[in-house]
Amino acid sequence: MARAPLSLQPSLKALKGAALLVASAGLLAACVMAPAPQGRAPQPPQARSQKPKAAAPSAASQALRAYYAGVQAELLSLGLMRTDTGAKDAPFSARILANNFTRIAFFDEFDSSSGTLVARPTEKRLRRWGNPVRVGLNFSASVTKDQRAIETARVRSFLARLSQVTGHSIQLANSGVNFHLHILDTDEIRALGPTVRRDAPGIGAAELQSITNMPDSTYCQVTTSIDEASNLIERAFAVIRAEHPDLLHLSCLHEEISQGLGLPNDSPQARPSIFNDDQEFALLTPMDEMMLKMLYDKRLSPGMTAAEARPIIDQLADALVGGDS
Template sequence: MVRRALSLPVAALLGLSACAAPPPPVVAPVAPSIVARPVSRVVTPPPDEVPVPSAESEALRIYYRRLQNDLLAQGLLRGDGGGPDTPFTDTMLARDFIRIALYDEYVSDGDMLRAEATESKLRRWDQPVRMSVEFGASVPAAQRDRDRTSVTAYAARLSRISGLPIRMTDSNPNYHVLFLSEDDRAGYEARLRELVPGIGGSSLRAIMNLPRDQLCIVIAFSEGGSSSYAKAIAVIRAEHPDLLTTSCIHEELSQGLGLANDSPQARPSIFNDDEEFGLLTNHDELLLKMLYDKRFTTGMTAAEAAPIARQIATELVGGNS
């Protein structure tokens, strides 16, 4: 199964004033002023002629076009949000919330990452999100315009659903959405280090060595050992055809808000590796509403969050268990 997203929440951004190292992946100490310091943004203007893609990048473009066609032929990547064929109850919604918002999909194994669902804590943003879009040199102007428009519209939708302030800006952004081809990404390490000074080796490798079956990736960073996000980077392959690009935008931007895990039981949902749904569903909108409900506290354990999740789910769906 081709995975649409790789979510790596709670890589920590550690200031010099921190007393102890946070959970892995470990980030080297950095100056405590880095979060407040504006990140200089390298604006890459659309070239008059985009660089000729490498054979590897062109092969990926062909592969992902065929993949999208194959998934559509199987009735997957649905964009209808769910319907009569995908009913869910309040009990199911509460269960899905705990599994998706209170578990991590990957753990750090030394300086590498290993797939293993692990109980975590409730992670989310406790500050406004300032989102920016950045493109590699290989991305043509028309594609940039289309992708920027898609991100802007979707960010506004996420803000309406969650109640979290999210705005598009190039002034000191804290959520970076990068559209990069294979060729672009190969030369992007220095830029990633600029966006997140002190970024850990496992996080950097996850982006730089993205395997073919990972269509996109998001990594959210906290400060010290906090569960509150301070920065995020989403990387979406520029080789994708339109629907896979939109699918990555939908999943990455929402996972980067705190819905970090996937669950095979979640339906209708993009937080499920079966690829049935490609766009945010009605079920997923409710998960976002729940995540930013003020009755939750950032850093709650699954045991602490579970009764609150059941109460909110009943209010949203009704008590039809």
């Protein structure tokens, strides 16, 4: 049976704000210029009972670790990367929820129709997963065994939360993987081309370049493969930098996994939400959970336009928030 072509839609979490870029760029420049260690004293052979050590990060990777630590510190000093719900200072009505859902679910963050990625909201039909989502977790060689165990438990817990919210099967898997989640350092990201082509066949040159040549201002990103006939997401490929400090890293996990489920856009009007490039909120908020719940509600169907879906969206938002006050 012939299959419809797949459309690949990228989404990324990037550094915004000129002042923060200037401050962080200075930190990066200082780190890159620092001299690399000249050598190490010989070490005794490891005993067989010792755990194998992770690969030592390169000088470029170490510089990025310092850079992103500075980025996170700067964001926190500005009162951003909040981990609260936003209920006290960012209440929202059913209408606000419906408007934000429409902006985020029915628009792509980037347009690649010209052969290059252009940051331009582009209206699309509703898309979501039809098959169970099976997430394969892949780590950089520089991530230690203990860190991998912690990370795996953290991702498993978040996927269980998403599955409960959406009512859709979402879990970690070692086989049948259709959502590839890579946590890699900068050197491995640059060499990721063959892996991307294998796991996301049909990816365009612009999307591939956006992954393997991620600028330092891009924290993480996800690309989804969508069947144009059914508007169902068939595969996703996410990359998160291994150099992030903990909160920035967790923020990337929350946003990229959630966007890979079918909420591809960001909007400056979305508050309190992680689907907003101002970085105010670091973690999935109650509004975000409501939007995911709406996305997978059976009263909405993949392929609907925003105009077709809007009456149903309003009903769902009223039921979740309790109507406008």
